Amino acid sequence: MSDFLPKEVRAGLEEARKRDLRKRSRLRVLVGDEVYPILRFWEDGFALDADQVAHLRGLVDIYDGSRHLWQSLIIASEVEAGELICVMKRSTAAAERAPLDYVRDENAPVGYLPRH
Structure with a gap:
């Protein structure tokens, strides 16, 4: 059916599809000071709008909104059908505090009371 549509109409439909994906997705990629919305996300990669970024x-x-979810290492990215497909080598869940490098005893006191 898209063969019968003028290319201006096809371009308009594609732009509307991308705009809809950007509005629905709260996921964002932060690269330095630049922020790009994620159009699609799967286990080992994600897709960005190729008009916004050419290579990553x-x-x-x-991030999901303002919540930091993962820190990921992107090893490859290529443009397919107007989307920049990024492949992740690793994706580490973000934590609010640094991991412990020792085992915490479950019966350890939570705090100390002062002497009176």
Whole structure:
């Protein structure tokens, strides 16, 4: 059916589809000072709008709104059908505090009371 539509109409439909995906998705990629909305996300990768970014590689942070979810290493990105497809080598869940490098005893006191 898209063969019968003029290319201006096809371009308009594609832009409307991308705009709809950007509005629905709260996921964002933070690269340095730049923020890009994620159009689609799967286990080992995600898709960005190729009109906003042409190539992406290296360490990025992924946010859901203002909540930091993952820190990911992107090893490859290529443009397919107007989307920049990014493949992640690793994705580490973000934590609010640093991990412990020792085992915490479950019976350890939570705090100390002062002597009177």
